[in-house]
Amino acid sequence: MPKETIRVVICGDTGVGKSSLIASLVKGKYIPNVQDKLPPISIPKDYSSSPYSPKNTILIDTSNEDVTTLHKELKTADVIWLLYCDHDSYERVSLYWMMMFRSLGLNLPVVLAKTKCDNYDDSTVNLLSEDTKVEDQEFIPILMEFKEVDVCIKVSSRTQFNINQAFYLCQRSISHPVAPLFDSRVGELKPLAILALKRIFLLSDEDQDGYLSDPEILALQKKCFKKSIDVNELANIRELLEDVSYSEIDGSSGAYYEPGKGMTVDGFLLLNKIYAERGRHETTWGILRAFHYTDSLSIKAKVLYPKLNVSDSASVELSPKGYRFFVNLFLKFDKDNDGGLSEEELRALFKCTPGLPHLWSATNFPYATVVNERGCITLQGWLAQWSMTTFLDYKITTAYLVYFGFQEDAQLALQITKSRKMRRRNGRFYRSPVTDRKVFNCFIFGKPNSGKSSLLESFLGRPFSEAYSPTIRPRIAVNNLELKGGRQYYLILQEFGSQEFVTLENRDKLKECDVLCFAYDSSDPESFSYIVELFNKHRERIEGLPLIFVALKADLDKQQQRCQVQPDDFSESLLIDHPLHVSSTWLSSLNELFVKITEVALVPGDSTVGLPLESKFENEDYKQTVIMLCSTAGFVALLSYTFVKVFRSKYN
Structure with a gap:
């Protein structure tokens, strides 16, 4: 947001014309006799100017006789307008004024103006080139020595020469600061500015060919400045870049502009470097702000993380617009059209972001979802991955929508489901049926080596493996499935390894769960007793949640469980269905299980512990x-x- 009010403190040696300059600016004409020190003057915004200009600018005149007041005013300033008029006052700019600013600990932009340049006016300045060069040489040492000095300019209160321009430069030093963009001492764009501009280039390169074609440049201009670029200016840009053969921006070689192709990334950086050198850095800021960059060259937090009102029992999912965006993004970067994103294509896709989300790295991306035979994530897996991400932490999704260049408010790519309602029957609470959700979360618990990991692998369409690898860290798998009537849903399966007990003790974690799945190995006589012990220990937290039992490894010989109660009897005592018998080698049984989990999530009451089946009428x-x-x-x-x-x- 633009700063509402800025304070411009005008200072300089006695007799340089501080009060005359202020009077000339305010009155629009030269005032011959002005008092020694003027009171503060407020100048409202001209609403034909940039939207980033301050609403109000206060000019503070100063006197060198009262040093205490001078220091006080400088400490409240946003911009310092420093004046000199002759050789002696020029020497004191470096030896006195700049040293004073630093001794006061000021880190403010300084606009340096040479006053009493009465021989200049707007009609003659371009004709007096030799004299201009002499005075420009006065500015160069100061610009090189003091990074605080944003810009130097010649003015005249008598002829009105550059008065308004100098005032605009004071405002611009706040609304469009050059310091974050350009290092005047070395004459180069700063690293953060280069990173931001490279990202903007990538997002603007719609066909991802490494060049900004004329139509892409026109589209960028339209996005940033809400108007088309002048044809002559586009031709001038093209000619400027074509005249230079090799890049000097970051030390790499290569053409700035390729005829028939367009502007390269080095050409784009060079163009913005020229803007900064020529005092047109507001153009660069126009580009940066269109892509939501702040003065510190970070993307606005409120754009990355818009505030959503999500209740504890509601969830966040992608809207149709969000799914459409991610589909188009996948197709854009699937260069070989093989239906999968290779490592190289993924690197290109995430180049304009901070990299893979931490959640993805922590869940073994891309193997937490559907990949093809070469290990490349498919479109099905890509959409499932973002469905899971949005469900578990929607702020990751909103941030990456912005990083990927989503053109609208990121909230439009999301939708909030209805809050989960609780009902009561026979003294027990249970969750009401779900009508508006498409993503469900299932927690799987069971004894080690009972087949949980194989179940997750099977859910992702991968073949069964005899090799056993114990689960140490939590694992996750997400995929879509279709129910009768063509209804599409996304199902998230999670197993927790050694953290099962911790998870069941965490009430907040259990709120994220739609279905509890207790799995045991039907060929291991010791497996079900683990489930009973787990259930009895955490019964108070489990009873309000929908629950199903699953007998895994059903293709092996079924064993009588060495337990005080058998699985069928235990499920009957809880008034829920008998365990499903499933094997990773029986595809039909797997599909039945995944459909069952989704149906239980849709109608939780039918599988809630201790709740009579009459709840199905809900x-x-x-x-x-x-x-x-x-x-x-x-x-x-x-x-x-x-x-x-x-x-x-x-x-x-």
């Missing part, structure tokens, strides 16, 4: 079916009664 689809059947039966009964009555009256 399912709207089921209720409508029952109502329809009852209505049909009633209609048939009424029709039969009428037919019998008519028949009897006719024949009696």
